[in-house]
Amino acid sequence: MGSPKQSAGLRELVACLVVSVALFTWSCQSGGSGPLAAIRGVFQTVTMPVTYLGAAVSSPLRGLGNIFANLTADQATLTELEAQVSELQAQNAELEERASSAERLQGLLDLQDSNDLRSTAAHVISGSTDSWSATVTLDKGSAAGITPGMPVTSSSGVVGQVVSCSATTSTVRLLTDESSSISAMVQSTRAQGMLNGSASGEVTLELVSTSQDVEVGSVIVTSGLGGVFPKGLPIGEVASVSGDPSGLYLDIVVDLYADPWATEEVLVITSLTDDQRATAEDIAEADAQEGARSSEDDDTGSDE
Template sequence: MPLGSSRAPSSGLGNNNQGTGGRELVVCLIISIVLFTVGVRTGDSGPLGAVRGAFQTITTPVRLVGSAISLPFQGLGNIFSNLTADQATLSELEAENDQLRSRNAELEEAEQTATRLQGLLDLQNTYDLQSTAAHIISGSSDSWSSTVTIDKGTTSGLSVGMAVTSSSGVIGQIVECGATSSTVLLVTDESSSISAMVQSSRAQGMLNGSTAGEVRLDMIRTDQTVEVGDIVVTSGLGGVFPKGLPLGKVTSVEKNPGSMYYTIVVEPYAHTENAEEVLVITSLTDSQVATSEDVAAADAQETSSSTTSTSDTSSTSNSDSSGSSSSSSTTTSGTSSTSTSTTSSTATTGN
């Protein structure tokens, strides 16, 4: 029985402790609610706001010092993490970098192609060209001709004689045409000859290539106006090239003594080294062919050249004829004088 009486007080003490802990929790919860309500109603201007501000002011230096101390350790942690990255991660990054580099090259190439095609489209719209686009697939296969091969032929409606141009200017003319490819004779070839004119003065001539690859504008008389920097365009004569297409720029003008024509060197605008896409002009409209006034001006230029040449030849002949007549007269006069003198002398002797 004594043992039984001693267990009862122990059990009662445990219940009292549990009851006290529950009451303390309820009291803390009530106090928290009250403080929260008061803080919301009074805001920063109330007593709780003042206490909170004072606490932040006191603890700010501590937080700053803690941040300054922990920052180097954070940096060291990042360095350590990078140094300890596994090989698989590094390989993955390298592969991703290679993919991005390759993609960047593709985008740059696509941008350049779009720029070139836009140039051809602008040229087609500006001159209202009836044309077909083609790609240059190879250059000349020998060293004595200047040609390129394009990837279009008779199956695409092309034929020998059609003009070919890039976005920069005229490239040449088709001289051979197969089913799926064609050969283009470049303006720099010695057998190339294109009717052309100086854009500013409208002086008409022929743009000819040479064995050295130099392009010259021939048949421009010295009484016409041509200057370095003048633009040379197609004249439209012959019905092959549309009138007004750019050919090149005058880089040299020489006037040789006694010559009726200038020696003019032209730098072509189009270079096949920088061209990949071209336009083949399949037909001409009425506005792209030389007008009757252009033909008349060309004829007048030729007539003037012929007249000048004939006049020079006639003048030379007259000069030679006059000289011969004078010489003949002098000879006759001399003979007559000699004959008279001889007769007189004989008569005197006889007498």
């Protein structure tokens, strides 16, 4: 037999079970009314604030979770869009470069056609490597039929003259080089002179008599004298005009149309047609101007 304590505990357990069954049966029979319903109501009333508090606490956490998920998605979308923008920018830059190159090449073709130039196109691949000369190097040489002395022009204006060649490259002395000197004239008045470079890079039209009419903005072109440069190629325009201290010649500074350091494609003129050479009239005009200069020199010497 068990101890008195075990018997008492067993009786209590049986009593609790009986009471629980009785209460459950009573709750089912009474429905939503009665003492048990009242007890449930009291329990719900007591626990409702706790339920609301839990909902209030968990709701922001759920919101933060949603925001984080959205931010993650938005960041991925933003990264993808940035990649697309970068790709489009690269494509746009490439298209602009192709369009610019096509425009420059079209300018060379127009110059070639309008002046009936016998020429070959070349790319500028480098500039001079020292401070004593102003030259550029082309990507074509003797293998392409280029020889020293040939004129070089861009679509904007004359650039210079070939001074040396290898089989695949050519060196061009620019008009700004202090060793550069070519025949040129004022387009409107046909005043003849020599276009010279300088150590400073300034270009001047020299040996133009003070008796000649030269104005700022006048266009300077090749004269065709000497049979090297074709007649009428644009060079630049007069930037300033002043009297020489001797009183015989004008000091004429010329702004070149072509920026040799920004030029990428050029035409090397390989030969001249008869129409591109100076005419007998041009030569006679040049001789007359030279005679007038000589006469002025003689008069100056006599005065002295």
